[in-house]
């Protein structure tokens with residue numbers, strides 16, 4: 672399933688990707704022919720006005736949503752050739768996702784929020800690894816706290832630890848600082864880049880924040896379901 676040759680350094684390859692949602696009688700064209708290559712280990716920011724299709728693109732590239740047309744290859748695997756189980760397996764452990772609203776399970780402690788998904792994916796040392804990840808994001812003293820007992824910034828740190836713990840090749844973050852004040856957001860951003868570099872993972876961030884985008888090696892701008900500009904920095908100021 673792996674494409675040979677130069678595709679090996681490509682983490683994500685999208686070709687003429689379309690996404691149409693809504694009903695059969697009233698379809699809504701959301702993505703209108705996306706072409707994008709993201710190299711392994713690269714950091715990439717997706718900018719664009721509200722409704723331009725950023726979250727939809729992330730959903731398709733992360734395998735949460737199937738493209739209506741075109742092709743999406745992640746790590747050389749063509750998502751279009753996979754059935755639902757294979758797609759879930761391709762995602763599990765390979766793709767980490769951080770969302771604006773944290774999405775921690777309220778009945779689990781910080782440690783359990785990170786460890787339980789790891790355990791479910793078959794990791795033998797899930798709790799030890801989860802603890803190490805939480806220490807790495809500065810939450811070694813909050814392991815037994817429930818989400819409601821944590822600040823927004825701390826909850827997002829737990830979400831980052833959870834996303835990074837399975838050592839995914841690709842980290843997706845959709846407005847990861849959108850619910851945080853500026854200084855908490857800045858420290859969460861620092862942490863995201865630090866974990867991205869430490870793990871050598873490809874990082875794709877959706878953001879409205881131009882300063883955050885400037886820290887990425889590639890900045891893509893979307894408008895009305897299309898990529899309207901793509902800019903790569905010579906050396907990103909991370």
Ligand SMILES: Nc1ncnc2c1ncn2[C@@H]1O[C@H](COP(=O)(O)OP(=O)(O)OP(=O)(O)O)[C@@H](O)[C@H]1O
Nearest residue numbers: 692693699701719720721722723724725726727728
């Ligand atoms: N299930 C759906 N059915 C119909 N239209 C949808 C559906 N989901 C999203 N859309 C539409 O698709 C367009 C793109 O939405 P998307 O959430 O990808 O935009 P976005 O750029 O991430 O916006 P924001 O910055 O506000 O989060 C919007 O016009 C939205 O209303």
